Amino acid sequence: MSAIGGWLMLLMMGTLVVDVIWRSFFTPIFGMAELSVFVMMIVVYLSFSRSEEYDEHVRLELLLDATSGRARAALLLAVRLLALLTVAIMFYAVTINAWAAVRNREAMEGIVSLPIWPVKIIMVIGMTFFLVQTALNLFGAPKSEKPDPVSTDEVF
Template structure:
């Protein structure tokens, strides 16, 4: 593989590893919000923002963590015959089937860009009583989908390299 392709793989893997590791802590943030929600409903006045904010944090968690999940190969896979194949066969099949993921992520990215543009252009807010601006979570959505698409490209390159017998170290 050319050096610029290897550099691309290293850079994307590094960025997604760092973003993924940092994203793990959003679970703690979400737990804090939900604990505050429970305490405020029991002892204080209920807060309007807690449930929706917890949903936003959870959405950021899975959108920004998706690329890291792919990178760590911790996603769900049907393993009827896959486990019996050689690494080279697995890589070749993965390189072919990942095309469907490219199409899916392409549609998601197209939709997220359109949705984010709309949210920014028209100052879109949620329909809840709290009515927060939607642009921040939609920007996070677009970034997460982009990172996942970049990681998918990195995985595709690594699978091709293994399939042709020249794995990237």
């Protein structure tokens, strides 16, 4: 998912550069800015699961750092349960919204009509992986037992 997101970021930057060049020297290409917004939404939703996998989401660790032993484990379990519940609610909301968009063939109207429903389907795919990764973090091994994605020990 991260690799796909990276390539999509490159695509988004390319569409914006082409849009700026065309607006400056030629006639504007309609729909390019909207298309880059769609790509950005896809990148964000496909990147959620990687951030969850490596514990890179923003969180307040004041209580977690102040506790140790069983209290820390219990607090971490509560946080992960709450995270799973939150992601499940978000997954439900995105799925219902995407289903309505597919049913209604939702599109962004303008000079160029761009369909929104394919983007929403990809958002559901990203949320699915996010929900699965959140459940794996809850039921899997503690983060301290997982290796770092980039270890400096292997370099030196």
